[in-house]
Amino acid sequence: MRRLIRACYTGAGGYSYARKADDVAREHGFDRVARLASNENPRPPSPAAIEAGMAALREGNRYPDERASALAGALRRYHGDYRFVTGAGMDGVIETVIRTVVEPGETVVASTPTFSFYGIAAAAHGARVVTVPRREDFSVDPAAFARACREAKLAFLCSPNNPTGDSVPIEAVEEILEGMEGLLFLDNAYVDFADIDYRPLMRRYENLILGRTMSKLFGLAGLRVGYAFVPEWLEPFYQKAATPFALNSVSAAAAIGALADTDQVREARDHVREWRQRFLEEVPFKVFHSDANFVMIDVAPHTGDEAAERLAAMGVLVRSCTSFPGLGDHYIRVSIGEDWENTRFLEAIRNL
Numbered sequence: 388m389r390r391l392i393r394a395c396y397t398g399a400g401g402y403s404y405a406r407k408a409d410d411v412a413r414e415h416g417f418d419r420v421a422r423l424a425s426n427e428n429p430r431p432p433s434p435a436a437i438e439a440g441m442a443a444l445r446e447g448n449r450y451p452d453e454r455a456s457a458l459a460g461a462l463r464r465y466h467g468d469y470r471f472v473t474g475a476g477m478d479g480v481i482e483t484v485i486r487t488v489v490e491p492g493e494t495v496v497a498s499t500p501t502f503s504f505y506g507i508a509a510a511a512h513g514a515r516v517v518t519v520p521r522r523e524d525f526s527v528d529p530a531a532f533a534r535a536c537r538e539a540k541l542a543f544l545c546s547p548n549n550p551t552g553d554s555v556p557i558e559a560v561e562e563i564l565e566g567m568e569g570l571l572f573l574d575n576a577y578v579d580f581a582d583i584d585y586r587p588l589m590r591r592y593e594n595l596i597l598g599r600t601m602s603k604l605f606g607l608a609g610l611r612v613g614y615a616f617v618p619e620w621l622e623p624f625y626q627k628a629a630t631p632f633a634l635n636s637v638s639a640a641a642a643i644g645a646l647a648d649t650d651q652v653r654e655a656r657d658h659v660r661e662w663r664q665r666f667l668e669e670v671p672f673k674v675f676h677s678d679a680n681f682v683m684i685d686v687a688p689h690t691g692d693e694a695a696e697r698l699a700a701m702g703v704l705v706r707s708c709t710s711f712p713g714l715g716d717h718y719i720r721v722s723i724g725e726d727w728e729n730t731r732f733l734e735a736i737r738n739l
């Protein structure tokens with residue numbers, strides 16, 4: 388029956404998931420392992436998020452509001468007067484945007500090395516995926532990127548970038564936006580940890596989408612809440628293309644609670660910034676500057692796979708970057724976790 392499966396799913400590739408912490412703990416005899424492989428917030432959701440989610444659960448017999456209007460309202464209170472669309476994680480938003488604008492066979496551009504899901508989702512939709520390599524230092528060459536985008540309806544750029552951690556300067560984004568006809572999806576999953584603000588660009592460009600997620604700083608990875616700033620003209624078409632009720636009512640309510648808890652968010656951000664600096668100073672390998680809640684580390688002469696394996700044996704889960712196309716085989720990505728996790732990581736990497 389395998390012949391029935393689409394070609395894009397019968398080969399190698401696909402999304403790479405982190406190893407399960409329980410499996411690693413059992414295999415190496417630890418009570419608990421440091422979970423630094425998935426860029427999550429190590430702390431549980433804010434009490435305000437949990438309370439709001441529980442209240443919504445009591446009305447779980449009803450379908451959610453298809454536009455998640457209450458969440459859109461909370462987002463306007465948080466960010467200001469912009470247009471928002473929502474989805475099941477930013478991944479869900481990415482899929483819907485592709486579905487809204489790209490016909491099978493049309494070109495989608497992405498800058499590599501980067502988050503793999505743009506290419507996976509675009510290819511699954513039948514698009515032709517064109518990748519534009521970043522420079523040697525992993526910065527984006529805006530002229531080269533804009534050139535590749537000339538024929539494209541949609542392009543993806545990640546800033547701060549996963550896994551390299553660097554941000555694309557505002558002027559470079561402007562140069563790209565001015566040089567392309569199609570839409571630019573700027574993935575801002577980690578922008579909460581950076582000192583850069585792309586939101587004002589939404590007032591000046593009709594072809595920009597800013598992707599956001601509640602999975603990282605806001606600590607709701609398990610609830611799958613993503614959203615995007617979109618130009619006004621796009622919104623009705625996005626709504627038409629979206630899977631009905633993609634964002635469930637419990638997650639939407641929890642997101643509203645999380646957005647209101649500014650103290651918890653500020654603390655989480657400060658914690659990340661403090662430890663990011665310590666990783667930069669104390670890890671005995673080359674650590675790349677990062678604006679996100681993780682750092683990329685060059686572990687040569689080890690490979691990323693070897694380093695990840697040996698760190699796991701010392702009770703620390705990190706991400707080997709070998710599955711990121713366009714990157715060498717000697718990098719790992721390490722999230723900022725709780726104090727005990729970060730301390731265990733620093734000790735382990737000194738003993739690599």
Ligand SMILES: *Cc1c(COP(=O)(O)O)cnc(C)c1O
Binds near residue numbers: 478502549600
């Ligand atoms: C984690 C991540 C996302 C997706 O987040 P979800 O909202 O959990 O789907 C999107 N883009 C990048 C770069 C990420 O690292």
